[in-house]
Amino acid sequence: MTTLEQPEVLSDAEGVVEERDPETRRRSSPWRSRLVRVASVLAAILAWQLLTAYDVRLWLRFDTLPTVTDVVSAFGTQLQTDLFYLDLGQSLIRILSGFGLATVIGVATGIALGRSELFADVLGPLTELARPIPAIAVVPVAILLFPSDEAGIVFITFVAAFFPIMVSTRHAVRALPTLWEDSVRTLGGGRWDVLARVVLPGILPGVFGGLSVGIGVAWICVISAEMISGRLGVGYRTWQAYTIVDYPGVFVGMITIGILGFLTSGAVELLGRRVTRWLPRGERA
Template structure:
Protein backbone atom coordinates (compact mmCIF):
# COMPACT_ATOMS: atom_id res chain seq x y z
CA UNK A 1 0.00 0.00 0.00
CA UNK A 2 2.80 2.40 0.85
CA UNK A 3 4.48 1.76 -2.50
CA UNK A 4 1.22 2.44 -4.31
CA UNK A 5 0.74 5.68 -2.38
CA UNK A 6 4.29 6.77 -3.16
CA UNK A 7 3.79 6.11 -6.87
CA UNK A 8 0.53 8.04 -6.83
CA UNK A 9 2.19 10.95 -5.03
CA UNK A 10 5.02 11.00 -7.58
CA UNK A 11 2.51 11.17 -10.41
CA UNK A 12 0.59 13.96 -8.72
CA UNK A 13 3.60 16.13 -7.88
CA UNK A 14 4.16 17.49 -11.44
CA UNK A 15 0.49 18.42 -11.68
CA UNK A 16 0.54 20.10 -8.27
CA UNK A 17 3.74 21.98 -9.06
CA UNK A 18 2.32 23.14 -12.37
CA UNK A 19 -0.83 24.30 -10.67
CA UNK A 20 1.17 26.20 -8.04
CA UNK A 21 3.12 28.03 -10.74
CA UNK A 22 -0.11 28.87 -12.55
CA UNK A 23 -1.66 30.22 -9.35
CA UNK A 24 1.49 32.26 -8.62
CA UNK A 25 1.51 33.84 -12.07
CA UNK A 26 -2.22 34.56 -11.85
CA UNK A 27 -1.71 36.18 -8.46
CA UNK A 28 0.88 38.56 -9.90
CA UNK A 29 -1.43 39.94 -12.61
CA UNK A 30 -3.48 42.28 -10.43
CA UNK A 31 -0.48 43.79 -8.55
CA UNK A 32 1.37 44.41 -11.81
CA UNK A 33 -1.67 46.06 -13.38
CA UNK A 34 -2.13 48.22 -10.28
CA UNK A 35 1.54 49.28 -10.42
CA UNK A 36 1.22 50.13 -14.11
CA UNK A 37 -1.86 52.30 -13.46
CA UNK A 38 -0.12 53.94 -10.50
CA UNK A 39 2.96 54.75 -12.59
CA UNK A 40 0.81 56.06 -15.44
CA UNK A 41 -1.10 58.37 -13.11
CA UNK A 42 2.16 59.65 -11.62
CA UNK A 43 3.77 60.26 -15.03
CA UNK A 44 0.79 62.33 -16.17
CA UNK A 45 1.06 64.47 -13.04
CA UNK A 46 -2.48 63.82 -11.86
CA UNK A 47 -1.37 63.64 -8.24
CA UNK A 48 1.14 65.57 -6.18
CA UNK A 49 4.36 63.51 -5.98
CA UNK A 50 4.74 64.61 -2.36
CA UNK A 51 1.39 63.01 -1.57
CA UNK A 52 1.67 59.93 -3.79
CA UNK A 53 5.13 59.38 -5.32
CA UNK A 54 5.57 57.25 -8.41
CA UNK A 55 6.33 53.53 -8.00
CA UNK A 56 9.84 54.05 -9.42
CA UNK A 57 10.53 56.73 -6.80
CA UNK A 58 9.32 54.37 -4.09
CA UNK A 59 11.51 51.62 -5.53
CA UNK A 60 14.60 53.85 -5.44
CA UNK A 61 13.86 54.83 -1.85
CA UNK A 62 13.30 51.19 -0.89
CA UNK A 63 16.64 50.25 -2.47
CA UNK A 64 18.33 53.08 -0.56
CA UNK A 65 16.62 51.80 2.57
CA UNK A 66 17.96 48.30 1.89
CA UNK A 67 21.37 48.81 0.24
CA UNK A 68 23.39 49.41 3.43
CA UNK A 69 22.69 45.77 4.22
CA UNK A 70 25.92 44.92 2.35
CA UNK A 71 28.61 44.12 4.96
CA UNK A 72 31.90 45.92 4.90
CA UNK A 73 35.22 44.81 6.35
CA UNK A 74 36.93 46.69 9.13
CA UNK A 75 39.76 46.00 11.53
CA UNK A 76 38.66 45.82 15.15
CA UNK A 77 40.63 45.68 18.37
CA UNK A 78 43.77 43.62 18.08
CA UNK A 79 43.82 43.86 14.30
CA UNK A 80 41.14 41.19 13.78
CA UNK A 81 39.15 41.51 10.57
CA UNK A 82 35.45 41.83 11.40
CA UNK A 83 32.30 42.26 9.37
CA UNK A 84 29.92 45.04 10.33
CA UNK A 85 26.37 45.44 9.07
CA UNK A 86 24.84 48.88 8.77
CA UNK A 87 21.51 50.02 7.39
CA UNK A 88 18.06 50.81 8.64
CA UNK A 89 15.91 48.16 7.01
CA UNK A 90 17.70 45.00 8.18
CA UNK A 91 18.09 46.38 11.70
CA UNK A 92 14.44 47.46 11.80
CA UNK A 93 13.29 44.06 10.55
CA UNK A 94 15.36 42.28 13.20
CA UNK A 95 14.03 44.57 15.94
CA UNK A 96 10.41 44.07 14.87
CA UNK A 97 10.76 40.30 14.52
CA UNK A 98 12.39 40.07 17.94
CA UNK A 99 9.44 41.82 19.58
CA UNK A 100 6.94 39.72 17.63
CA UNK A 101 8.60 36.44 18.62
CA UNK A 102 8.97 37.33 22.30
CA UNK A 103 5.46 38.74 22.62
CA UNK A 104 3.88 35.88 20.70
CA UNK A 105 5.67 33.21 22.75
CA UNK A 106 4.46 34.84 25.96
CA UNK A 107 0.88 35.35 24.76
CA UNK A 108 0.49 31.91 23.18
CA UNK A 109 2.29 30.24 26.07
CA UNK A 110 -0.30 31.64 28.47
CA UNK A 111 -3.30 31.13 26.18
CA UNK A 112 -2.67 27.49 25.25
CA UNK A 113 -2.89 25.88 28.72
CA UNK A 114 -5.77 28.14 29.74
CA UNK A 115 -7.64 27.30 26.54
CA UNK A 116 -7.12 23.58 27.04
CA UNK A 117 -8.35 23.85 30.63
CA UNK A 118 -11.40 25.91 29.66
CA UNK A 119 -12.27 23.55 26.83
CA UNK A 120 -11.84 20.37 28.83
CA UNK A 121 -13.36 21.47 32.15
CA UNK A 122 -16.87 22.97 32.38
CA UNK A 123 -15.99 24.33 35.81
CA UNK A 124 -12.95 26.27 34.54
CA UNK A 125 -14.98 27.46 31.56
CA UNK A 126 -17.79 28.73 33.81
CA UNK A 127 -15.32 30.62 36.00
CA UNK A 128 -13.10 32.12 33.30
CA UNK A 129 -15.39 32.69 30.32
CA UNK A 130 -17.17 35.84 31.64
CA UNK A 131 -13.85 37.58 32.26
CA UNK A 132 -12.49 36.48 28.89
CA UNK A 133 -15.57 37.72 27.06
CA UNK A 134 -15.30 41.11 28.76
CA UNK A 135 -11.62 41.58 27.96
CA UNK A 136 -11.59 40.04 24.48
CA UNK A 137 -13.33 42.90 22.58
CA UNK A 138 -10.89 45.49 23.95
CA UNK A 139 -8.27 46.13 21.25
CA UNK A 140 -4.62 46.02 22.32
CA UNK A 141 -4.21 49.63 21.16
CA UNK A 142 -6.52 50.71 24.00
CA UNK A 143 -3.94 49.40 26.48
CA UNK A 144 -1.19 51.70 25.20
CA UNK A 145 -1.52 54.33 27.97
CA UNK A 146 -1.56 51.65 30.65
CA UNK A 147 1.34 49.80 29.01
CA UNK A 148 3.48 52.94 29.06
CA UNK A 149 2.39 53.71 32.62
CA UNK A 150 3.18 50.18 33.82
CA UNK A 151 6.31 49.42 31.83
CA UNK A 152 7.65 52.79 30.71
CA UNK A 153 9.23 53.09 27.26
CA UNK A 154 11.23 50.61 25.24
CA UNK A 155 10.61 46.94 24.51
CA UNK A 156 8.56 45.92 27.63
CA UNK A 157 5.35 47.83 26.72
CA UNK A 158 5.64 46.71 23.08
CA UNK A 159 6.08 43.07 24.13
CA UNK A 160 3.12 43.40 26.51
CA UNK A 161 0.85 44.71 23.74
CA UNK A 162 1.99 42.01 21.31
CA UNK A 163 1.41 39.28 23.89
CA UNK A 164 -2.05 40.69 24.51
CA UNK A 165 -2.82 40.73 20.80
CA UNK A 166 -1.71 37.11 20.35
CA UNK A 167 -3.36 35.83 23.53
CA UNK A 168 -7.04 35.90 22.62
CA UNK A 169 -6.91 34.37 19.10
CA UNK A 170 -4.95 31.40 20.41
CA UNK A 171 -7.17 31.12 23.49
CA UNK A 172 -10.51 31.22 21.68
CA UNK A 173 -9.46 28.81 18.94
CA UNK A 174 -8.07 26.39 21.52
CA UNK A 175 -11.29 26.47 23.54
CA UNK A 176 -13.36 25.98 20.38
CA UNK A 177 -11.18 23.10 19.23
CA UNK A 178 -11.44 21.22 22.52
CA UNK A 179 -15.16 21.81 22.99
CA UNK A 180 -16.09 20.82 19.43
CA UNK A 181 -14.51 17.37 19.44
CA UNK A 182 -16.98 14.90 17.92
CA UNK A 183 -18.83 13.03 20.66
CA UNK A 184 -18.52 9.78 18.70
CA UNK A 185 -14.76 9.77 19.27
CA UNK A 186 -15.21 10.40 22.99
CA UNK A 187 -17.78 7.62 23.42
CA UNK A 188 -15.70 5.19 21.41
CA UNK A 189 -12.62 5.93 23.50
CA UNK A 190 -14.55 5.49 26.75
CA UNK A 191 -16.00 2.21 25.54
CA UNK A 192 -12.46 1.01 24.87
CA UNK A 193 -11.51 1.79 28.44
CA UNK A 194 -9.64 5.07 27.98
CA UNK A 195 -9.16 7.09 31.16
CA UNK A 196 -9.34 10.86 31.45
CA UNK A 197 -5.67 11.47 30.76
CA UNK A 198 -5.57 9.04 27.84
CA UNK A 199 -8.81 10.50 26.48
CA UNK A 200 -7.39 14.00 26.62
CA UNK A 201 -3.95 13.19 25.21
CA UNK A 202 -4.94 10.64 22.55
CA UNK A 203 -8.34 11.95 21.43
CA UNK A 204 -9.19 15.51 22.47
CA UNK A 205 -5.80 17.13 21.90
CA UNK A 206 -5.17 15.67 18.40
CA UNK A 207 -8.70 16.59 17.34
CA UNK A 208 -8.17 20.16 18.56
CA UNK A 209 -4.79 20.62 16.84
CA UNK A 210 -6.26 22.08 13.59
CA UNK A 211 -8.12 24.72 15.62
CA UNK A 212 -5.05 25.47 17.71
CA UNK A 213 -2.84 25.92 14.66
CA UNK A 214 -5.45 28.20 13.09
CA UNK A 215 -5.39 30.27 16.26
CA UNK A 216 -1.60 30.37 16.16
CA UNK A 217 -1.66 31.62 12.58
CA UNK A 218 -4.20 34.33 13.42
CA UNK A 219 -2.36 35.20 16.62
CA UNK A 220 1.00 35.73 14.97
CA UNK A 221 -0.66 37.87 12.31
CA UNK A 222 -2.29 39.98 15.01
CA UNK A 223 1.04 40.21 16.84
CA UNK A 224 2.67 41.53 13.68
CA UNK A 225 -0.02 44.21 13.37
CA UNK A 226 0.30 45.25 17.00
CA UNK A 227 4.10 45.50 16.84
CA UNK A 228 3.85 48.16 14.13
CA UNK A 229 1.48 50.25 16.25
CA UNK A 230 3.52 49.82 19.42
CA UNK A 231 6.74 50.81 17.64
CA UNK A 232 5.16 54.10 16.66
CA UNK A 233 4.79 55.02 20.32
CA UNK A 234 7.17 53.32 22.71
CA UNK A 235 10.46 52.46 20.94
CA UNK A 236 13.17 54.07 18.83
CA UNK A 237 13.66 51.41 16.16
CA UNK A 238 11.63 48.98 14.12
CA UNK A 239 9.50 49.26 11.01
CA UNK A 240 6.70 51.15 12.77
CA UNK A 241 9.11 53.69 14.22
CA UNK A 242 10.71 54.24 10.81
CA UNK A 243 7.32 54.96 9.19
CA UNK A 244 6.47 57.46 11.94
CA UNK A 245 9.85 59.13 11.46
CA UNK A 246 9.24 59.40 7.72
CA UNK A 247 5.82 60.95 8.36
CA UNK A 248 7.36 63.69 10.53
CA UNK A 249 9.70 64.65 7.68
CA UNK A 250 7.00 64.17 5.04
CA UNK A 251 8.96 61.45 3.24
CA UNK A 252 5.99 59.82 1.56
CA UNK A 253 8.20 57.62 -0.60
CA UNK A 254 9.88 56.20 2.51
CA UNK A 255 6.49 55.70 4.17
CA UNK A 256 5.29 53.59 1.26
CA UNK A 257 8.63 51.76 1.12
CA UNK A 258 8.22 50.89 4.79
CA UNK A 259 4.65 49.75 4.19
CA UNK A 260 5.83 47.50 1.36
CA UNK A 261 8.50 46.06 3.64
CA UNK A 262 5.84 45.30 6.25
CA UNK A 263 3.65 43.67 3.63
CA UNK A 264 6.44 41.47 2.30
CA UNK A 265 7.50 40.45 5.80
CA UNK A 266 3.92 39.67 6.78
CA UNK A 267 3.46 37.65 3.60
CA UNK A 268 6.60 35.64 4.35
CA UNK A 269 5.40 34.94 7.90
CA UNK A 270 1.97 33.86 6.69
CA UNK A 271 3.43 31.56 4.02
CA UNK A 272 5.75 30.04 6.59
CA UNK A 273 2.89 29.45 9.03
CA UNK A 274 0.73 27.96 6.28
CA UNK A 275 3.45 25.50 5.27
CA UNK A 276 4.07 24.60 8.90
CA UNK A 277 0.37 23.93 9.41
CA UNK A 278 0.22 21.77 6.30
CA UNK A 279 3.27 19.83 7.45
CA UNK A 280 1.89 19.23 10.94
CA UNK A 281 -1.56 18.34 9.60
CA UNK A 282 -0.50 15.83 6.94
CA UNK A 283 -2.75 13.29 8.61
CA UNK A 284 -5.75 15.60 8.41
CA UNK A 285 -8.26 14.98 5.67
CA UNK A 286 -7.71 17.18 2.67
CA UNK A 287 -4.02 17.83 3.40
CA UNK A 288 -2.51 14.49 2.46
CA UNK A 289 -0.70 15.82 -0.59
Protein backbone atom coordinates (compact mmCIF):
# COMPACT_ATOMS: atom_id res chain seq x y z
CA MET A 1 0.00 0.00 0.00
CA THR A 2 1.35 3.42 -0.92
CA THR A 3 0.78 6.55 1.09
CA LEU A 4 0.90 10.17 0.06
CA GLU A 5 4.03 12.00 1.16
CA GLN A 6 2.99 14.67 3.67
CA PRO A 7 4.74 18.03 4.05
CA GLU A 8 7.21 18.25 6.92
CA VAL A 9 6.12 20.74 9.59
CA LEU A 10 8.81 22.82 11.30
CA SER A 11 8.40 25.27 14.18
CA ASP A 12 10.75 27.86 15.59
CA ALA A 13 11.11 29.24 19.12
CA GLU A 14 8.33 31.77 18.58
CA GLY A 15 5.89 29.11 17.58
CA VAL A 16 5.82 30.08 13.92
CA VAL A 17 5.00 27.03 11.90
CA GLU A 18 6.69 26.43 8.56
CA GLU A 19 5.88 23.67 6.14
CA ARG A 20 8.61 22.06 4.07
CA ASP A 21 7.15 20.15 1.19
CA PRO A 22 8.72 16.99 -0.28
CA GLU A 23 10.10 18.90 -3.26
CA THR A 24 12.12 21.16 -0.94
CA ARG A 25 13.56 18.14 0.85
CA ARG A 26 14.54 16.61 -2.50
CA ARG A 27 16.44 19.77 -3.44
CA SER A 28 18.36 19.83 -0.15
CA SER A 29 19.18 16.11 0.01
CA PRO A 30 21.76 16.06 -2.86
CA TRP A 31 24.13 18.30 -0.91
CA ARG A 32 23.89 16.10 2.16
CA SER A 33 24.52 13.05 0.00
CA ARG A 34 27.59 14.64 -1.60
CA LEU A 35 29.00 15.59 1.79
CA VAL A 36 28.58 12.02 3.03
CA ARG A 37 30.36 10.68 -0.05
CA VAL A 38 33.29 13.08 0.33
CA ALA A 39 33.50 12.32 4.06
CA SER A 40 33.64 8.57 3.39
CA VAL A 41 36.58 9.02 0.99
CA LEU A 42 38.42 11.28 3.43
CA ALA A 43 37.84 8.80 6.25
CA ALA A 44 39.31 5.99 4.15
CA ILE A 45 42.38 8.09 3.32
CA LEU A 46 42.86 8.99 6.98
CA ALA A 47 42.60 5.34 8.02
CA TRP A 48 45.15 4.40 5.35
CA GLN A 49 47.59 7.05 6.61
CA LEU A 50 47.24 6.07 10.26
CA LEU A 51 47.54 2.33 9.67
CA THR A 52 50.64 2.66 7.47
CA ALA A 53 52.35 5.48 9.37
CA TYR A 54 52.15 3.59 12.67
CA ASP A 55 53.14 0.24 11.10
CA VAL A 56 50.01 -1.53 12.25
CA ARG A 57 50.26 -5.31 11.84
CA LEU A 58 47.14 -7.20 12.75
CA TRP A 59 45.77 -9.85 10.44
CA LEU A 60 46.87 -7.60 7.55
CA ARG A 61 50.40 -6.21 7.27
CA PHE A 62 49.88 -2.49 6.84
CA ASP A 63 53.52 -1.86 7.76
CA THR A 64 54.56 -3.09 4.31
CA LEU A 65 52.45 -0.53 2.44
CA PRO A 66 53.51 3.03 1.57
CA THR A 67 51.86 5.87 3.43
CA VAL A 68 49.53 8.40 1.84
CA THR A 69 52.26 11.03 1.94
CA ASP A 70 54.67 8.69 0.10
CA VAL A 71 52.08 8.07 -2.62
CA VAL A 72 51.22 11.76 -2.94
CA SER A 73 54.92 12.59 -3.29
CA ALA A 74 55.37 9.92 -5.98
CA PHE A 75 52.23 11.15 -7.74
CA GLY A 76 53.55 14.71 -7.80
CA THR A 77 56.85 13.51 -9.24
CA GLN A 78 55.16 11.52 -12.01
CA LEU A 79 52.88 14.42 -12.92
CA GLN A 80 56.00 16.36 -13.89
CA THR A 81 57.20 13.74 -16.38
CA ASP A 82 56.18 13.37 -20.03
CA LEU A 83 56.09 9.58 -19.69
CA PHE A 84 53.09 9.73 -17.35
CA TYR A 85 50.98 11.58 -19.92
CA LEU A 86 52.20 9.32 -22.70
CA ASP A 87 51.02 6.27 -20.75
CA LEU A 88 47.75 8.04 -19.95
CA GLY A 89 47.09 8.87 -23.59
CA GLN A 90 47.99 5.37 -24.75
CA SER A 91 45.56 3.72 -22.34
CA LEU A 92 42.79 6.16 -23.27
CA ILE A 93 43.28 5.51 -26.99
CA ARG A 94 43.06 1.76 -26.39
CA ILE A 95 39.98 1.93 -24.18
CA LEU A 96 38.13 4.35 -26.46
CA SER A 97 38.95 2.34 -29.58
CA GLY A 98 37.89 -1.01 -28.14
CA PHE A 99 34.87 0.37 -26.30
CA GLY A 100 33.73 2.36 -29.32
CA LEU A 101 33.85 -0.70 -31.57
CA ALA A 102 32.08 -2.78 -28.91
CA THR A 103 29.32 -0.17 -28.62
CA VAL A 104 28.55 -0.10 -32.34
CA ILE A 105 28.85 -3.84 -32.97
CA GLY A 106 27.32 -4.85 -29.64
CA VAL A 107 24.19 -2.72 -30.07
CA ALA A 108 23.75 -3.84 -33.68
CA THR A 109 24.22 -7.50 -32.75
CA GLY A 110 21.86 -7.22 -29.77
CA ILE A 111 19.13 -5.70 -31.94
CA ALA A 112 19.60 -8.40 -34.57
CA LEU A 113 19.49 -11.19 -31.96
CA GLY A 114 16.35 -9.73 -30.42
CA ARG A 115 14.53 -9.03 -33.67
CA SER A 116 15.58 -11.81 -36.04
CA GLU A 117 14.81 -15.45 -35.27
CA LEU A 118 17.18 -16.60 -38.02
CA PHE A 119 20.02 -14.45 -36.67
CA ALA A 120 19.37 -15.76 -33.18
CA ASP A 121 19.47 -19.35 -34.40
CA VAL A 122 22.72 -18.87 -36.32
CA LEU A 123 24.76 -16.65 -34.00
CA GLY A 124 22.95 -17.03 -30.69
CA PRO A 125 24.62 -20.32 -29.70
CA LEU A 126 28.06 -18.98 -30.68
CA THR A 127 27.68 -15.85 -28.54
CA GLU A 128 26.46 -17.88 -25.56
CA LEU A 129 29.43 -20.24 -25.87
CA ALA A 130 31.94 -17.39 -26.10
CA ARG A 131 30.35 -15.15 -23.45
CA PRO A 132 31.54 -17.06 -20.34
CA ILE A 133 35.18 -16.99 -21.50
CA PRO A 134 37.05 -14.20 -19.62
CA ALA A 135 38.38 -11.60 -22.00
CA ILE A 136 41.82 -11.78 -20.39
CA ALA A 137 41.95 -15.46 -21.36
CA VAL A 138 41.90 -14.29 -25.00
CA VAL A 139 45.36 -12.71 -24.61
CA PRO A 140 47.26 -15.71 -26.10
CA VAL A 141 44.82 -15.82 -29.02
CA ALA A 142 45.20 -12.07 -29.59
CA ILE A 143 48.99 -12.38 -29.59
CA LEU A 144 48.81 -15.11 -32.23
CA LEU A 145 46.01 -13.51 -34.24
CA PHE A 146 47.18 -9.92 -34.59
CA PRO A 147 50.51 -8.73 -36.00
CA SER A 148 51.03 -6.09 -33.29
CA ASP A 149 50.53 -5.91 -29.54
CA GLU A 150 48.55 -2.70 -29.97
CA ALA A 151 45.87 -4.32 -32.12
CA GLY A 152 45.71 -7.28 -29.75
CA ILE A 153 45.09 -5.05 -26.71
CA VAL A 154 42.32 -3.18 -28.53
CA PHE A 155 40.78 -6.52 -29.50
CA ILE A 156 40.83 -7.73 -25.88
CA THR A 157 39.18 -4.47 -24.79
CA PHE A 158 36.55 -4.92 -27.50
CA VAL A 159 35.77 -8.48 -26.38
CA ALA A 160 35.48 -7.39 -22.75
CA ALA A 161 32.94 -4.64 -23.49
CA PHE A 162 31.07 -6.38 -26.31
CA PHE A 163 29.19 -9.03 -24.36
CA PRO A 164 27.67 -6.82 -21.62
CA ILE A 165 26.51 -4.37 -24.27
CA MET A 166 25.16 -7.08 -26.57
CA VAL A 167 23.31 -8.95 -23.82
CA SER A 168 21.74 -5.79 -22.36
CA THR A 169 20.63 -4.65 -25.81
CA ARG A 170 19.15 -8.05 -26.64
CA HIS A 171 17.16 -8.16 -23.40
CA ALA A 172 15.97 -4.58 -23.93
CA VAL A 173 14.72 -5.43 -27.44
CA ARG A 174 12.86 -8.51 -26.24
CA ALA A 175 11.28 -6.56 -23.38
CA LEU A 176 9.67 -3.96 -25.67
CA PRO A 177 5.84 -4.09 -25.60
CA THR A 178 4.49 -5.45 -28.87
CA LEU A 179 1.72 -2.87 -28.69
CA TRP A 180 4.16 -0.15 -29.65
CA GLU A 181 5.20 -1.93 -32.84
CA ASP A 182 1.61 -2.80 -33.68
CA SER A 183 0.64 0.86 -33.34
CA VAL A 184 3.32 1.99 -35.79
CA ARG A 185 2.40 -0.71 -38.30
CA THR A 186 -1.30 0.15 -37.98
CA LEU A 187 -0.45 3.72 -38.97
CA GLY A 188 1.32 2.44 -42.09
CA GLY A 189 4.89 2.28 -40.81
CA GLY A 190 7.34 -0.24 -42.19
CA ARG A 191 10.26 -2.16 -40.71
CA TRP A 192 12.58 0.86 -40.67
CA ASP A 193 9.89 3.03 -39.08
CA VAL A 194 9.51 0.47 -36.29
CA LEU A 195 13.28 0.43 -35.81
CA ALA A 196 13.61 4.23 -35.70
CA ARG A 197 10.44 5.09 -33.76
CA VAL A 198 10.06 2.11 -31.42
CA VAL A 199 13.15 -0.07 -31.08
CA LEU A 200 15.95 2.49 -30.85
CA PRO A 201 14.24 4.89 -28.40
CA GLY A 202 12.75 2.04 -26.38
CA ILE A 203 16.01 0.19 -25.76
CA LEU A 204 18.08 3.23 -24.73
CA PRO A 205 17.81 2.61 -20.95
CA GLY A 206 18.92 -1.01 -21.40
CA VAL A 207 21.71 -0.04 -23.79
CA PHE A 208 23.19 2.49 -21.40
CA GLY A 209 22.97 -0.05 -18.60
CA GLY A 210 25.13 -2.35 -20.72
CA LEU A 211 27.50 0.52 -21.57
CA SER A 212 28.01 1.28 -17.88
CA VAL A 213 28.94 -2.34 -17.20
CA GLY A 214 30.99 -2.62 -20.38
CA ILE A 215 33.24 0.36 -19.69
CA GLY A 216 34.14 -1.02 -16.26
CA VAL A 217 34.96 -4.48 -17.59
CA ALA A 218 36.89 -2.94 -20.48
CA TRP A 219 39.15 -1.05 -18.06
CA ILE A 220 39.87 -4.22 -16.11
CA CYS A 221 40.90 -6.06 -19.24
CA VAL A 222 42.88 -3.29 -20.93
CA ILE A 223 44.99 -2.81 -17.81
CA SER A 224 45.54 -6.57 -17.51
CA ALA A 225 46.48 -6.80 -21.19
CA GLU A 226 48.94 -3.91 -20.81
CA MET A 227 50.56 -5.70 -17.88
CA ILE A 228 50.96 -8.89 -19.90
CA SER A 229 51.90 -7.72 -23.39
CA GLY A 230 51.94 -3.92 -23.44
CA ARG A 231 54.82 -1.56 -24.11
CA LEU A 232 53.17 1.62 -22.87
CA GLY A 233 50.11 2.43 -20.81
CA VAL A 234 49.08 2.82 -17.18
CA GLY A 235 48.85 -0.94 -16.65
CA TYR A 236 52.31 -1.55 -18.09
CA ARG A 237 53.83 1.22 -15.97
CA THR A 238 52.13 -0.09 -12.81
CA TRP A 239 53.51 -3.58 -13.36
CA GLN A 240 56.94 -2.18 -14.13
CA ALA A 241 56.87 -0.27 -10.82
CA TYR A 242 56.07 -3.54 -9.04
CA THR A 243 58.99 -5.37 -10.67
CA ILE A 244 61.47 -2.75 -9.43
CA VAL A 245 59.87 -2.71 -5.94
CA ASP A 246 58.56 0.85 -6.34
CA TYR A 247 55.44 0.41 -4.22
CA PRO A 248 54.44 4.10 -4.15
CA GLY A 249 54.56 3.93 -7.97
CA VAL A 250 52.27 0.90 -7.88
CA PHE A 251 49.73 2.87 -5.86
CA VAL A 252 50.07 5.83 -8.22
CA GLY A 253 49.13 3.52 -11.08
CA MET A 254 46.22 2.04 -9.15
CA ILE A 255 44.86 5.47 -8.25
CA THR A 256 45.28 6.67 -11.84
CA ILE A 257 43.34 3.65 -13.09
CA GLY A 258 40.59 4.33 -10.55
CA ILE A 259 40.31 7.98 -11.59
CA LEU A 260 40.20 7.10 -15.29
CA GLY A 261 37.53 4.48 -14.68
CA PHE A 262 35.51 6.89 -12.55
CA LEU A 263 35.64 9.64 -15.17
CA THR A 264 34.76 7.42 -18.13
CA SER A 265 31.95 5.67 -16.25
CA GLY A 266 30.64 9.06 -15.16
CA ALA A 267 30.73 10.26 -18.77
CA VAL A 268 28.67 7.26 -19.87
CA GLU A 269 26.17 7.83 -17.05
CA LEU A 270 25.88 11.54 -17.87
CA LEU A 271 25.36 10.84 -21.55
CA GLY A 272 22.73 8.26 -20.67
CA ARG A 273 20.82 10.74 -18.52
CA ARG A 274 20.97 13.35 -21.29
CA VAL A 275 19.77 10.96 -23.98
CA THR A 276 16.96 9.50 -21.83
CA ARG A 277 15.68 12.76 -20.32
CA TRP A 278 12.12 11.68 -21.07
CA LEU A 279 12.35 8.87 -18.48
CA PRO A 280 10.96 9.45 -14.95
CA ARG A 281 13.75 9.95 -12.43
CA GLY A 282 14.09 8.85 -8.85
CA GLU A 283 14.92 11.14 -5.95
CA ARG A 284 18.62 10.28 -5.78
CA ALA A 285 21.17 12.84 -6.89
